[in-house]
Amino acid sequence: MAITFKVNGQSHTVDVAPEMPLLWVLRDVLDLKGTKFGCGISQCGACTVHLNGTPIRSCQRRASTLNGAEITTVEGLAPDGSHALQRAWEELDVPQCGYCQAGQLMSAAALLARNPNPSDEQIDAAMNGNICRCATYLRIRQAIHRAAELTASDNHSNKSGASR
Amino acid sequence: MTTTSTVDRRSFLRVTAIAGGGILLGSYFKILEPAEALAETGAAGEFAPNAYIRMTPDGLVTIIAKNPELGQGVKTMLPMIIADELDVEWKNVRIEQAPLDTTKFQAQSAGGSTATPTNWLPMRRVGAAARAMLVAAAAQTLGVAEDELTTEAGVVKHAKSNRSVAFTKLLDKAATLTPPALDTVKLKDPKEFRIIGSRVPGVDNHAIVTGTPLYGIDVAVPGMLYAVFQKCPVFAGKVVSANLDEIKAQPGVRQAFVVDGGTQLTGLLSGVAILADTWWLAENARRKLQVKWDEGATAEQSSTGFAAKAAELWTQPPHRTLRNDGDGGAAVQGAAKVVKAEYSYPFIAHATLEPQNCTARFADGKLELWAPTQQPAGGRRLVSQTLNIPEDQITVHLTRTGGGFGRRLNNDYMVEAAAIAKQAGVPVKLLWSREDDVTHDFYRPGGFHSFTGAVDASGKVIAWRDHFVTFGEGQSFAPSAQISPSEFPAHFIPNFTLDVSLIPLGVPTGFLRAPGSNALAFVMQSFIDELAHAAGKDPLQFRLDLLASESSTAPTLAGEPASRPGGPQPGGFDASRARGVLEVLRDRSGWGKTSLPAGTGMGVAFHFSHRGYFAEVVQATVSKAGEVKVDKVWVVGDIGSQIINPSNAENQAQGAVLDGIAETLGQEITIENGRAVQQNFNTFPLLRMRQAPPVDVHFHVTTSSPTGLGEPALPPAVPALCNAIFAATGKRVRGLPLSKQDLKWT
Ligand code: FES
Ligand code: FES
Numbered sequence: 001m002a003i004t005f006k007v008n009g010q011s012h013t014v015d016v017a018p019e020m021p022l023l024w025v026l027r028d029v030l031d032l033k034g035t036k037f038g039c040g041i042s043q044c045g046a047c048t049v050h051l052n053g054t055p056i057r058s059c060q061r062r063a064s065t066l067n068g069a070e071i072t073t074v075e076g077l078a079p080d081g082s083h084a085l086q087r088a089w090e091e092l093d094v095p096q097c098g099y100c101q102a103g104q105l106m107s108a109a110a111l112l113a114r115n116p117n118p119s120d121e122q123i124d125a126a127m128n129g130n131i132c133r134c135a136t137y138l139r140i141r142q143a144i145h146r147a148a149e150l151t152a153s154d155n156h157s158n159k160s161g162a163s164r
Numbered sequence: 165m166t167t168t169s170t171v172d173r174r175s176f177l178r179v180t181a182i183a184g185g186g187i188l189l190g191s192y193f194k195i196l197e198p199a200e201a202l203a204e205t206g207a208a209g210e211f212a213p214n215a216y217i218r219m220t221p222d223g224l225v226t227i228i229a230k231n232p233e234l235g236q237g238v239k240t241m242l243p244m245i246i247a248d249e250l251d252v253e254w255k256n257v258r259i260e261q262a263p264l265d266t267t268k269f270q271a272q273s274a275g276g277s278t279a280t281p282t283n284w285l286p287m288r289r290v291g292a293a294a295r296a297m298l299v300a301a302a303a304q305t306l307g308v309a310e311d312e313l314t315t316e317a318g319v320v321k322h323a324k325s326n327r328s329v330a331f332t333k334l335l336d337k338a339a340t341l342t343p344p345a346l347d348t349v350k351l352k353d354p355k356e357f358r359i360i361g362s363r364v365p366g367v368d369n370h371a372i373v374t375g376t377p378l379y380g381i382d383v384a385v386p387g388m389l390y391a392v393f394q395k396c397p398v399f400a401g402k403v404v405s406a407n408l409d410e411i412k413a414q415p416g417v418r419q420a421f422v423v424d425g426g427t428q429l430t431g432l433l434s435g436v437a438i439l440a441d442t443w444w445l446a447e448n449a450r451r452k453l454q455v456k457w458d459e460g461a462t463a464e465q466s467s468t469g470f471a472a473k474a475a476e477l478w479t480q481p482p483h484r485t486l487r488n489d490g491d492g493g494a495a496v497q498g499a500a501k502v503v504k505a506e507y508s509y510p511f512i513a514h515a516t517l518e519p520q521n522c523t524a525r526f527a528d529g530k531l532e533l534w535a536p537t538q539q540p541a542g543g544r545r546l547v548s549q550t551l552n553i554p555e556d557q558i559t560v561h562l563t564r565t566g567g568g569f570g571r572r573l574n575n576d577y578m579v580e581a582a583a584i585a586k587q588a589g590v591p592v593k594l595l596w597s598r599e600d601d602v603t604h605d606f607y608r609p610g611g612f613h614s615f616t617g618a619v620d621a622s623g624k625v626i627a628w629r630d631h632f633v634t635f636g637e638g639q640s641f642a643p644s645a646q647i648s649p650s651e652f653p654a655h656f657i658p659n660f661t662l663d664v665s666l667i668p669l670g671v672p673t674g675f676l677r678a679p680g681s682n683a684l685a686f687v688m689q690s691f692i693d694e695l696a697h698a699a700g701k702d703p704l705q706f707r708l709d710l711l712a713s714e715s716s717t718a719p720t721l722a723g724e725p726a727s728r729p730g731g732p733q734p735g736g737f738d739a740s741r742a743r744g745v746l747e748v749l750r751d752r753s754g755w756g757k758t759s760l761p762a763g764t765g766m767g768v769a770f771h772f773s774h775r776g777y778f779a780e781v782v783q784a785t786v787s788k789a790g791e792v793k794v795d796k797v798w799v800v801g802d803i804g805s806q807i808i809n810p811s812n813a814e815n816q817a818q819g820a821v822l823d824g825i826a827e828t829l830g831q832e833i834t835i836e837n838g839r840a841v842q843q844n845f846n847t848f849p850l851l852r853m854r855q856a857p858p859v860d861v862h863f864h865v866t867t868s869s870p871t872g873l874g875e876p877a878l879p880p881a882v883p884a885l886c887n888a889i890f891a892a893t894g895k896r897v898r899g900l901p902l903s904k905q906d907l908k909w910t
Contacts, residue, residue, distance in 0.1 A: 017415060017445070024444035028390065033382040034375020036566070038517050039598045043845035046517060074375035086373040093365040093811045096819055097235025098372035099517045099566030105373060124854045131845065133517040133567050134235050135822035136815065137856035 005069040007032065008076025018064035022056075023047045025063050026073060034074040034102050038131065045130030048103040049073045055110040057129075074102035077109060084154065085109055088146040096134035104130050108144050117148050211335035213294040213343055215268040216246055216287075223318070223332050225252045230262045230269040231279055232538055233368070234568035236874045237812035238279045240367045242287050244809060248359040249291030249352055251315040252331065259367045264540040264560035272562075274538040275573050275675065277774035277872025280808065284870050289346040294338075296349050301337035302329050317358075354806060363811035368564060380536030380563040381595060383523040388591035389418055390443035391584050392450050395435040395604060398459040398838040399672055400427050402434040406455040411438055414452060416445030419588050423580070427460075429672040430574055430606075432550050437584045443595050462670025463838035467610070470835070471508065473667050474612035474633040478506070482631055482663030487649040490659030492616075495627035499618030501698045506614050507687040509900045510832040511607040513840075513848055514676055518566020519601045522581035525591035531558045535578050536565035543575030547582045569823075570675035574606050599843040606674025607833050607840075609635050609645040613687045618659075623699035625710060627659040630687075635669040642669045644679045651684055652737060652772065653692065656713050671835055677823060678875040681773035685879030686828075686886065686900065689769035693887045694896060703887065704755050704768045708746055711739045737772050741866065745779040745800045746770055748864050753781035753798035763787065763909070764795065765891025769883035776876030777802040780821065784888040786895075790907035792829065794857040794885060797821050801877055804870040807863050817877040818859040824881030826851035830903040849903075 004013045007030060014029050021040075026032045026049070038046030040059045047058040050072040077083045081090070085108050088094075095101050104127065111118055111126040118126070123144050132140065211219040218226040227246050233239035239259060247257050262269055271282070295315060302320035303310040306327060314321050321328045354360075371378055396402065403422045411420040417440045425434035436455055440446035477483075496502055523534040531553050537543050540560045548555045565572060581594040596604075611634045618627040635642035647664065654660055676682060696706035746768075749755070755766065763786050770779035783795040799817055807813045830849040834841040842848040861877075886897035893909040 017448070019448070020442070020444050024442055028442035028444065031384065032375075033377040033384075036379075036517075037381065037519065037595075039845050041598070041844055041846065044517065044850075074373075077374075079374065081370055081374045089373045090365055090369045093363070093369065093815065095235070095366055095369055095372050096237070096815060097517065097565065097567040098366075098368060099235075099379060101372050102375050127853045129852075131517065131850045131852065133515060133569075133850055135819045135826070135851055135856065137822065137851070137853045138818055138859060139815065141853065 003063050003066050005066045005071060007071045008073060016063050018062060020063045021059050022061040022066060023058040032073055032075055036099055036102055045107060046100050046103040048106040050106060050110060055107050074105055077105060084147040084150040087150060088143040092139050092143045092146060094136050094139040094143050096136055100132045104140055112147060116151060209335060211338045213297055214290055216290050217294050219335055221332050221335060223256050224258055225256050226258045226260055228262045229259050230272050232274045232562050232565055234274055234538060234565040236274060237366060237809060240364055241809050242283055244359045244364055245287040246291035248357050249288045250295050252318045254359050254364060261562055263562060264544060266541055272540060274568060275570060277875045280870050280872040281775055288351050289349050292349040292351050293344050293346055296344050297338045297341050298331050298334050300341055301334040304337060305329060360808050364809050378564040379518055379566050380521045380534060381518055383534040383563060385523055385525055385591040388593050389439040390446050391437055391439045391592045391594045392446045393435050393437050393580050393594060394450060394453055395433050396457045396459060397603060398463045399670055400429055400433055401457045401459040403436060404456040404458050406436050411449050411453055414449035416440040417449045421587060423583050432579045432583055439588055447597060465670050465835055465838045467835045470667055477633050477665040478614045478631055483665040485663050487654055487660060487662040492627045492629050492659040492661045495659040496618045499626060500621040501619050503617045503694050503698050505691060505694055505898055507898045508612045509610055509683050509686060511610045512827055512831045513602050513605040513607055513833050514569045514571035515602060515848060515850060516567035516569060516571050519596045519598055520577035521595040522578045523593040524581040524585035526586045529557055531582055533578060533582060534561045534563055536563045536572060537575055537578060538568045538572040543578040546575050547579050550579050551582055551586055569677045570679060573675055602843050602848055603840040606672045608676035608682060609642055609673040611683055615691045617691060617695045619695055619699040623701050625657050625695055628653060628657045629661040631663040633665045636666040637668045643673045644675050645673060652688060653710060655715060656710055658715055670838060678773055678878040681771055681879040685771040686882040689883035690886050702756060704746060704750055708743055711743045714739050741777045741802050742770055742772060745777045745802050745864050749779040749781060749798060749800040752800060752862055755781060763892050765888045767884045767887025767891055769880040769887060771879040773879055774876045775871035778877050778880050780880040780884045782884040782888045784885055784892060786889055786892045786907050788909060792902050794825055796857050797859045799859060799861045799877060800864050802864045802866050803873055804868040805865060806870045813873055814861045816873045817861045820877035821859050821881045822851055822856055824878040825885060828882045828885050828900060828902055830901045832901050
């Protein structure tokens with residue numbers, strides 16, 4: 001069936017089986033390999049993307065439900081890596097194997113969008129569905145706090161810039 | 165280690181100029197006649213003094229990363245060593261992943277925490293040799309003696325005349341020079357390291373956070389089909405028949421066929437391949453697959469059967485005695501206290517987050533593979549032997565790997581992809597589902613230990629017997645199911661017996677991060693804890709006392725040589741380093757000084773593995789209902805004189821400890837009817853963020869040569885947590901995982 005939806009701001013029409021999960025539409029049809037496959041049963045979060053701004057597990061989302069949807073993947077977070085989370089991840093050297101990190105970043109981005117300064121408990125609650133097999137959790141937590149700081153100081157300098 | 169000495173003695177450098185300007189400094193590890201070792205000259209402008217380094221006039225230094233990267237940080241770490249000795253700035257360094265080329269790079273594997281100890285000197289020499297050639301070129305250019313020159317950040321300096329010349333201006337001249345023999349080059353004084361010892365972020369971090377394709381699963385080859393491969397749930401079972409016609413009629417399916425396999429668990433096994441336009445279409449078609457299997461002889465095996473067999477074997481004389489020091493029987497007779505306890509641990513899976521996969525293209529007798537593997541050379545050999553393709557007709561590209569933990573030391577997915585591509589006549593990307601991965605692993609083998617220990621009236625351990633029931637047949641242990649006759653506390657207890665009995669096994673087993681140690685540390689350090697409590701001693705002091713009681717021993721029955729106290733034991737164990745980390749740990753953790761509420765306790769353990777000494781304290785809280793929460797972990801490790809990349813080192817140590825905690829809390833593969841019961845993360849739980857406690861990591865720097873870090877921090881975490889649970893509740897944990905134990909208390 002033909003489905004038209006947006007990925008990272010760009011419109012796509014794909015002709016796929018209606019039950020095909022979004023994950024595989026992204027990876028194998030649109031050749032966007034950033035979103036990862038870990039379990040296929042909503043357990044690991046490696047496949048996390050945003051659907052109209054909300055984090056979802058793309059391995060569970062059927063293509064047939066996507067007409068008109070706006071999807072953001074890790075490739076669309078900030079293609080140049082300038083999103084505060086991406087900068088914090090690099091600064092604190094979060095990844096080990098790195099395989100889970102696209103999903104971690106997308107869950108964290110949704111968290112920061114609704115809560116710019118989350119506590120440890122709020123981070124744990126938002127991130128608990130994202131498995132890191134290498135267990136980089138301590139740095140992920142730290143990097144989310146750091147990204148919150150970076151965003152705050154970005155906003156601050158933007159504001160002071162505007163007032164001049 | 166043989167590798168290292170071969171490199172040191174026989175390698176020569178050869179300079180090759182590179183098209184487009186620059187040089188490549190290659191070390192060729194074959195034996196060369198001196199004439200052959202002479203520099204080669206080629207295209208102008210580039211200096212490539214060996215296989216690892218390429219310098220171009222634009223100031224960029226390309227360094228080749230030879231080993232597979234699985235998250236252990238080697239792709240950053242080995243180039244850091246080269247760059248520091250070369251004396252260039254890290255910001256000008258670009259890293260390229262080498263393909264498999266054992267002529268140029270010799271060993272290219274990832275496992276056993278070996279990269280640091282085996283490459284530390286060779287990689288320093290590779291960098292230093294190139295630097296020496298640049299210095300020689302500068303001496304000619306400036307007309308001064310080499311020993312008047314120094315280097316700093318890509319520049320050669322002559323202090324006397326206050327002149328300097330950039331490396332980039334010396335490339336042409338350096339490319340004409342004869343490279344020095346690697347074992348004669350002068351190395352930096354470690355005090356002058358500028359990159360080694362600094363916090364260098366992973367070289368792929370930017371690509372990772374922007375979602376750039378890097379991993380095996382991301383490889384795409386023109387014209388390829390996506391494959392799933394269904395094997396028999398009972399290991400090495402064979403396809404009798406399958407509904408292939410029905411499968412071929414499923415949407416998007418292009419081919420479906422039976423692949424013949426053997427009985428060797430590490431090789432190609434029988435199964436059904438389904439090839440489709442996308443992976444999901446192949447996976448979707450698999451749902452309709454019906455296979456009649458010949459399950460073979462092991463379909464009756466089960467975890468409960470193994471446990472029953474172990475209990476039976478404990479009542480019988482052991483199959484073999486690996487060590488028998490002193491007279492345990494007499495010592496037990498005269499002991500003040502005797503403790504008997506039976507321990508067991510389950511099979512567990514690796515569950516790398518990137519499922520096993522490999523992309524293969526076969527054409528005109530040549531095979532090309534893109535493989536996330538820890539052991540590419542072993543994979544190439546397996547493929548060559550199985551499919552009768554000469555090794556020199558097989559190219560292996562190394563991809564970044566989404567976790568290894570020892571799983572990818574086996575290359576079953578490589579030979580499957582190659583066989584399917586060869587049979588299909590099109591390029592194929594084979595990807596396993598998570599269910600394939602959990603049910604077809606090379607599991608950490610389970611095991612059973614029956615201990616008797618005795619302490620005298622002063623609280624000293626005088627006797628120890630372990631009857632270890634493990635897996636294997638005749639004289640051979642199943643992979644990763646063996647034990648060393650030197651395993652601690654051998655050599656530290658005068659009357660010491662290690663008996664072994666074997667159960668035949670039809671389940672594939674293999675190396676899991678800190679193999680052997682991840683299970684043995686649990687039983688040894690838990691039973692030592694039991695003896696400490698029986699002796700009425702502080703568990704940490706008790707370990708220090710035990711480590712001070714080293715004795716010389718006669719040769720063992722297993723053929724291990726005799727040992728002397730005071731030196732490293734036959735297994736390489738140096739008790740003074742173990743005591744060192746325990747003493748630092750006592751201070752850092754506040755051991756014995758903290759008063760904790762009921763239900764909260766601290767446990768301690770140490771373990772030596774992969775040349776590293778780690779001591780750890782876990783503080784845990786157990787609710788009255790028996791739920792375990794790990795509050796904090798303190799880690800002290802001795803991996804020698806230099807932490808090469810502190811950022812990665814902390815990350816690895818924290819990850820390893822949390823990995824051990826995950827194994828302890830809830831991981832188990834149960835065998836029933838010859839197959840694995842658990843299939844995915846809903847029944848084989850990995851650690852989640854909420855369960856991750858703070859982990860305080862401290863490296864205790866000593867004078868020993870630097871050693872590896874992927875593994876040795878893991879083993880003590882398991883018994884330290886179990887010992888903390890005893891301190892918190894009085895309940896001794898003698899079986900894993902904790903989720904299966906009754907830890908309720910009142
Ligand atoms: S792949 Fe979707 S949650 Fe694991
Ligand atoms: S970094 Fe390896 S799974 Fe998270």
